[in-house]
Each structure stands twice: as C-alpha cells, then as structure tokens.
Amino acid sequence: MSGKARPEPGFSPERLVFFTDAIFAIAMTLLAVELKRPDEKELASARALGGFLVDQRDAYLAFALAAPYGGALISRMRTSTVQVPRRRS
Template sequence: MSGNSEHSPRRVDSGPDLERTMFFSDAVFAIAMTLVAVDIKVPEVPAGQLGQAVAEQLPEFAAYVLSFAVTAAYWLNHHRLFRLLRGFTGRLQQLNLVLLLFVALLGYATDMLAFYGDQVLGVVIYAAALGLIGTANTGLWIYCRHARLFAADVDPRLPAYATVRAPVTPAVFFASIPVAFLFGPQAAILSWLAIIIISSLLHIAGRQHAGAE
C-alpha cells in the first residue's frame, strides 16, 4: 500500500517545490518582453533622413512602452502570487502554461499595435491578446484561492482583493474591442486609461476598508 501511495498521481502532480515553475515562467516573461524591444529596428536611411525616420518609429516605441509596462505589471503580479503559495498542483501548472502561451504572443500583438494602430483590426488583436493574458492571470488567482493553495500565514484579505482587482485589466481590454468597432481605434486606445483609474479607485477603497477594520 505504501509503495502505491508514493507513486500515486496526487504525489506526482503536486508538491511544495515551486522554484522550477517560477524560473520557467520568469524566463518566458523575460524573453517575451525582450523580443518586443528587439523588433524595433534601427532605420537604414541616409544621415539627413535619420530624424524623420526615427520620428516615424514613434508608434513602435509607444507600443513597446505600453506592452512592457502592462506585461511588467503582470509579471510582478505573477511573482507575488507564487511567493504566497505553499505548493503547486497539476492544475495550477496547466493554468500557468495557458498564461505563458498568451504571454509568448506579446511580440506579435505589439507589432500589430505599432504598425496597424490606426486600424480597427490592429487594435482589436492587441486588446484581445492583452485581455487573454489578463484572463489567464485572473484564473490563476481564482484557482489558488479556491484550491486553498495560499500559505497559512497569508492574510485572506489579500487573495480576496486580488480576485477583485485582477479582472479589471482584461475587462477593460475586452470592452475596448466593441469601442474600436463603434468609435474607432483611437477611442479604444484611450479607453485603456480606465485601467489606471479603476485600479486606483480599488486601491483607495481597499486601504480605506483596511483602515476601518
């Protein structure tokens, strides 16, 4: 009996060691964020036209900064989550791989925004990609809370707040898709500012609630 229990699927697919999952995830995030910058090419033009060529690349730089900032926020969120866990399960690793699947598409999505940000489809593809990353991230938090994977010393209010805060970013990105079709790509891009506003309001509300207790 003891020999069978040692090789049961539950013992193989779960455990306390999160290091390998974290290292692999960090590598995927790092490569994806680096490739976004690598895609920006140095203009090959005569010296007199360099200034104009660089100016024409401003949409690429803007898309790069936006993608880097959003993905960095997701990475910080991912890092904090895994530092709070007491171990892993097979389902957790599967959900994490889904997240990394979408993170790996970051370069493609960023190029779509950089080169076709003035077109509805370009903005829609970018918003969908970032929305999928956020949805997968939200799924991780919800699963970990439901499966009680948080360490015993973690304040239960933290995962509760995270499961409210995490859906904000993907919700805004997905909501911007119909905005792009109805009011144009620029309106959709401007609507992404709602992420900052809503997140700030939730942060203030969270601090006030904690202070009241």
Template sequence: MEQTRAGQSPERLGFLTDAVLAIAMTLLVIEIPRPEGRDFDIGPDTSGGQAASQLWQFLVHEAGAFYSYALAFFVLWIVWRQHHTVLDRLRYIPGLVMALHFPLLLLAGFLPFATAIMGHHPGNPLATVLFGLVVLLLMLCRSSVQSAAARTDALTDDTPAQRLERTACWVVTGYWGLTLLIAWWTPWVQVLWFFSGAVGHAFARLALRREEAAAAAS
C-alpha cells in the same frame, strides 16, 4: 496537502516564468525598427542639421512602435509582479495552477509578435484587435491563476487585502475586454489601455476605503 511533484515546485515554476517573461520583454525592443542608411550620417553631402532632421523624422514616424513597446512592457511588468505575489505564497503548485501556466507563458511569448504588428501598423484595426486580444487572454490567465490558487489550501495566507487585489485584477481584465469591443472602430483605444493599471488601483483604493468605513461604523 497535495504532494509536490518533481519539477512542479513554486521555485521551479517561478524560474521558468521569470525566464519567459524576461525574454519576451527583451524581444519587444528588438522588434523596434532601426534607422539605417547614409541619410542619418554626417557626410560631404549631409550636414549635422540635415542628419538630425532625418533621424527626427524617422523617430516620429516610428512613434507607434515606441508606444506599443511601452504598453506591452507595462503589461508584462504587471503580470510578472502579480504572478510573484501569488507564487511566493504557495506551498505547492496545484494541478490547475500548473495547467494555466501553459497558456499564460504561451501568450507572453507571442506578445512581442503582436506588439510588432501593432507598432508597425498602428492605424490597422486588425493589428490593434490582435494585440488587445492577446493581452486580454493573458490577463484572463493571470487572474485565473490567482483565483485557482485561492480555491486550494496551497496558499500560506489569504488576507482581505490579497482578496481585494484578486478582485481588482478581474476588474482590470473586464475593463480591457470592454475597451477591446471598440478597438476595431477606435484606434485611440490604445490610450485607454495604458490606464488599465490606474483603473485597478483606483478600484482597490475605493474598495479599501469602503471596507474601512464599514469597519469603523460597526
């Protein structure tokens, strides 16, 4: 068994990851534009209906920013949940797993910037591709962490269900990569990205049913 080095325990790495992801999630909402100006206030020349209409038009105009926020938050939430599924089962942090956390956290911290660009310019193909590429690399790091941990004796257990979850993560990563290929020409690819979690869940359910059927047949 590899000797745990100071500062490389699962607990310390978990605290750092939690902090970075929590800050990134918070920065996502900070990047959403706020309604500013007297047009949104009720005054001598502005009735309540007019102020409400101005605010509604502003919210509709910024719909892309709200959607980008929800999508990026969803991605970070999934990364956090799956990260702890692995980290909570590690006796120590293998060297490769520790090394992979550098790009993982680097990309997580950069995601609010890419999200803000796509939210402010939802029709710009480069903005969409930038966001999709950051998320794809983030998913690659996440899946690589899971696979790297599984190739060592660091895991306390590795059940078939957990191996299936790792495969599902790679399937979702592949799905995101395939959709990214059409992101430049298809702005509504952002809608497909929101179904990435459902794709992983559907794959896991289908694979589990096949395993149960094979076990029953044998």
C-alpha cells in the same frame, strides 16, 4: 548521505516563476528585435530623427507599453506564488 531530502519533481512555485521570467524575456527580445535603429542620415538633425520616430512609433510604443505591463504581471505573480502553501511529506 547529507540528510537533505531530494526535492519532489513536478510543480513548484519557484519553477513557475522561473518559467514565466523566461517567457517574458523571450517576448521582450522579440519586441526589441523589431525596433529599427536610425541611420547616420536620420541622426544628422532633430527634424530627421523626429520623422524616423514618427514612422516607427508603433514598434516603439508596443515596446514601451509591454515593458511596464509585463513587469507588473511578473511582480504580481511573484508575490502571489509566495502565498502558495507547500505540501509536506
């Protein structure tokens, strides 16, 4: 055998970070699915595109606010989990 000890099952800071990253990715995907794309008619002029964006402003605003907020939460969690002391056997 290689002399490496097998990791202890259960809680670890790395698993928490990976799990949170996955939850954030799913949440952002669900927000992005709700975003509607403008069709050819709405892309034809700036006025039509502006009208489309005004109609869809709530969905785009939710996505625009969630991305940096979620990113800040993930970043803060990653820096705080580094400080968690590990159990030694």
